[in-house]
Every structure is written in structure tokens, then in C-alpha cells.
Amino acid sequence: DIQMTQSPSSLSASVGDRVTITCRASQTISSFLNWYQQKPGQAPKLLIYAASSLQSGVPSRFSGSGSGTDFTLTIDSLQPEDFATYYCQQSYNAPSYTFGQGTKLAIK
Amino acid sequence: QLVEFGGDLVQPGGSLRLSCAASGFTFSDYVMSWVRQAPGKGLEWVSSISESGGSRYYADSVQGRVTISRDNSKNTLFLQMNSLRVEDTALYYCAKVESGYDYLRLAGYYVMDVWGQGTTVTVAS
DSSP, X not given: OOOEEEEOSEEEEOTTOOEEEEEEESSOOTTOEEXXXXXXTSOOEEEEETTTEEOTTOOTTEXXXXXXXXXXXXXXXXXXGGOSEEEEEEXXXXXXXXXXXXXXXXXX | OEEEEOOOEEOTTOOXXXXXXXXXXXXXXXXXXXXXXXXXXXXXXEEEEOSSSOOEEEOTTTTTTEEEEEETTTTEEEEEEOSOOGGGOEXXXXXEEEEEEXXXXXXXXXXXXXXXXXXXXXXXX
């Protein structure tokens, strides 16, 4: 099974900051990596797919990069609505999937 | 849109059938999945089913205890859960799986692009 490891597990930042979340796969997954945002009491929302493609309707301050085993999600100029938990997901083994453990982004 | 229902409080060893009603897209054209989230925990993929229902996939944690199925004539996805354990307690989401190829980045993708709001399963005595 492919394991997905996110870091950090949590971080605090201020409005306007630039933050980066990393995700590492236990084996190569090419670009089959997605990022989701989840706010309390809500279902996950797709942000980035195929490692670096921005889902329609998602603000351009979100970006993704990487391939193989190492990936990053970057949020430029944090907005109040960005404070949430972020998950990476490998779809290399679709229709079986693995999520990272999540990164909780809190307001400093 | 996806709407889940059927969650309940059940004793260990019991059974439950979850349903997910789909609307707004051609249900039979898409792979569908179940994903769960234990209280205060992360997301865990549970099961997926092919467009026709002919192929089914399960996480090791539920293999042999759950059965995914679908009724394309009624635009409904199901998850039959048997021999329930305390560790099955979670919010269960159904999700539509979109697949394609990004020709700009030369990369394929599979994503869960539509999610329901979830139904809660609690396993406790």
C-alpha cells in the first residue's frame, strides 16, 4: 500500500502570510496527487489535482507542485477563509486511494 | 449533488445500510466512492465501485465486512456494513470520482470532485 505523509501536522500563520505544506508518498506516484481543503462541519473540497492543476473556482493564491514522491501545496497571501485542514490524496492506485493525515492551518 | 442517509447508532456486531442519492449529473457515467472520517481524525477511503457496478474495491480495514453496490436506475449508491466494530464509528461521505487527462500538464487524474455532507455511524454498546 502507498502511504502518504504530510508535514507539518499543524501550523499557525497570519493573514497575508505565505505557507507551504508538504506531502511525501512512500513510492512514486507520478503526478497522481490531489489536495483537498476541509473546514469544520463541512465536506472536503477539491483544490488541486494532478499535483499542480487548479480546480475550477479555486483562488489562484493556491498552487501545487511536485512529482514522483514529493509534493507541496502553497498558499500565497493567506486569507481568513483559508484557515482549515488540508489533505493530500494519492490516486495512483485508483480506484483505491490514500489520504495524508492532514495539516491543520490555524490563525496565529 | 450527493445526499447520504442511513447512519445510526448500532451495537458492535450489528449491521447498517448506508445510501447516497445522486442528482445533477449522469450517475451511471461515474465511479463512486465512500470515504469516512472518525471523530477528530483524518479522511480514510473505504470503498469504490465502477460505473456499471461490476468492479468493487475495498480498504483492508473493511474488506469482508462491507459491500458497496449501486442502482443506476435510481441514481443511488449503497454501502452495506456488517459485523460493525467500535472503530467503524465515523462520518461516512459518498463522493463522485472524476477522471481525465490534463493535456497542458500531460498528467492523468482521478479526483473526488463532488461530496455529500455525510451520514454518521456510531458503533457502541
